[in-house]
Amino acid sequence: MSTYTAITDADREAMLAAIGLADTDELFAAIPAALRLGRPLDLPPGQPEQDVYAHLRELAARNVSAEDEITFLGGGMYDHYVPALIDMLMSRSEFLTPYTPYQPEVSQGGLQVMFEYQTAISELTALPVANASVYEGPSALASAGYLAKLVNGRPRLVVSAGVHPHAIETLRTYAQGFGAEVVEVALRDGATDLDAWRAAIDDETGAVFFANPNFLGAVEDAEALAAAAGGGTGDERSRPVVIASYDPITLGILKPPGECGVDVCVGEGQPLGNRLDFGGPSFGFFAATEAYLRRMPGRIAGETVDADGRRGFVLTLQTREQHIRREKATSNICTAQALNALGGVVYLAWLGRRGIVELGELLLQRTHYAREALCAIDGVEPLHRRPVIREFAVTLPEWAPVDDVVERCAAEGVNPGLALPEHNGLLVAITEQRSRADIDRLAAVLADAVAEQAGKREMTGASNGRH
């Protein structure tokens, strides 16, 4: 079957003769006989390309994608439009198929992309230094926790409950490793409870973490949260590191973390020109104040000159990295997400200076409109009244269980958003792909679904009455 190899029988004979062996089995003489598998792997036989395509297509057809329904799913990844030029550029062999630019003379394209990407992330976040991407949002946040460990070594990490639940779980997993305790601060009215936040921060606190907008869509008071930990001031080793996770699509209109006292800004890059891919691959971004430059995880590209004095780019500050520093490295990250970061920087160039602001304004207006439309439904209430930019949470009446409501909407071809079972609520995400007509349809379908549950309750009540 298709093996993507090109060794003919004649090649094999000639190659074995050159090596001085009679048989390919002799190549594996070092493997003890008892360890040889001695049977074929228990896998289906190989298939021709067209059969594999048909099988993969059949599997795809059993998923309900954003192509198949009007979806308001968000919660960390969003169905933004991916412009055609991104597909074209990301699929070019020269970007798609090389490896990490270990030989800069023949990797100038990729290195310059990294440099441009770092610049774009610095501009978005208003923080002076950025790396050339890390795996994805939640692990970027956890890596920032490890950075705090390297900076001040304090054992407590204070995290707002508004941080994405996957990021909190990831932080807890990483913290098991580097030895820190994670303390969660609850939300009040949808935003981080500032009094509890202040009370939780003490001399043992190595870092504080919040998200903006937070998991429930609320825009936080970033300056107040950062100030409580002394962010952006004084000696960074003698106070907690202020780490915030931002949705990059909101940074056209939201006050940037670098102007709010945030020391390290991380986040999920997927909204920037990357597809959903059932959760990945995408990229994480990581930006910081100058003080953290030499302790950041991952790759960094830098500008330099060649032997003729021409401008060029290289991987730089590699003495932080695992291939040089081994156990003294500032992270173990080797391969990161360069191709996905390319999608990010092309997307930002496509949006441009005005586009990212216009997109932010559009989302702000439509999100507000959607919240109003949904909360006009009898029994549906906003989960909080904080400002929202691209996502908001509502609660459903207690007699309309969220899972049943979601099911009913899905049957109408509308995915109303992410169920929040603990609130009997919904997290509803808006992108530029969800028009007013889509939002109106969501409101109509949701109203019917909720009303139907009310009807069921009455029927059940009536039936109970008869017994």
Add this chain to the structure above:
Amino acid sequence: MAATETPLQGETIETIYEKGAPGRRAFVAPELDVPQVDGLLPDELRRAEGPRLPELSEPEIVRHYVRLSKRNFDLDSGFYPLGSCTMKHNPRLHERVAALPGHARLHPFQHPKRAQGALELMWNLERALGEISGLPHVSLQPSAGSHGELAGVLLAKAYHADRGETRTKVLTPDTAHGTNPATVTMAGLEVVKVGTNADGGVDLDDLRAKAGEDVACLMLTNPNTLGVFDANIEEIARIVHDVGAVLYYDGANLNAIMGITRPGDMGFDIVHFNLHKSFTQPHGGGGPGSGPIAVSERMEPYLMNPRIVRDDDGSFDLRDVSEKSIGRLRGFQGNYGCFVRSYAYIRSLGAEGLKDASVSAVLNANYLLARLGDVAEHLPLAYGRLCMHEFVLSGAPMKRELGIKTLDLAKRLLDHGYHPPTVYFPLLVDEALLIEPTETETRETLDGFADAIKTILAEAAEDPEIARTAPHTTPVRRLDEAGAAKRPVIRQPM
């Protein structure tokens, strides 16, 4: 296209921030179709001035990045024998199937009932990786090999903690990938190096001396980064297990042994895969990768949540299944786009094809090694006579006798249109050159590469200055890396 043919040699390229003009744009926002409401975002939460992103038309953006792309060497254009990276061919079928909307536009929070195709694909991939590794329980979650390593070491730590033991040390051979020791530190444990014997394997006496009750695990790759299969692996496993430690397999070199031998059968408890190596992903200039792990029965309770489960009715679900789990290593389900590609690869090859891939990779490596036998006086093999899928030459005699370093040889290879092998790794070989041709190269390509090395050495015997000042035909010449690190410029000044 080889680097020698690039039309862009000598051209200085501006960054995208130095191009365009105020007012130009590629994006047109959809119409504001809802009533505009003022004051939705209070001024104190608002950005005063938009971020300074570039302002260009779509044609300018396309041209800029296409020009940049031409300043890259890529696998689709030429031989890329970068040792330990397994730069095998990237089948284009994989890009086509990964781009199907049912895969590419599937939201990670889509209800499992409406993502049955994706979960079945992941389930099948887990079973296949379990069979290939001989370790039945798989999590696809880690984002890269190094991420899988972190999972593995945290798993070993959780396993010992659950048994009431505190073990603080992790053994790593001096041939290990740099990610191994870095991972150990991130997991809050201490690295203890184990030496290498004359055959290129683990020094058993050193291992016995260091294996104690305080050791959490040994991290090993077999074959190792010297291209050597450690024939003492059963004894190594015995020593490690006798002190109650866990044996961890770094799967970076799995491409040499698929269908031939299995880490689980060798006694390993945990293995990570590099899907982007053995199971073909485009390497993307440094990612995305994917680093699933497979574990034995006793490690299973600690695997990451959530897991894919198959219910009695045959349907698939995603659930947290173990209270002893180390938790989660990232958001959502892992790099699904990579799973689609590797699953397609495994379906294309099947059992027979995977084995053939490994046999061919090892055959190609040994053939290239034999072809380079002519220059062994300058570039001898560091260890052994045969190799697995890669081998290490030492440039020390070449440096001494011809006056050119391994780096010079690498740079001169660029002028011949080849991507150089890995240089100066593994660390214990002086002037190391780590060569991995992979199974997808033809005999003619290997011959051409061997001839290029011979030509460079012959040339150096006449005039070493040519290699010392190489490359001569690439878009830029040797770059000042020290200067870049001394005064870091890592963003475009605005």
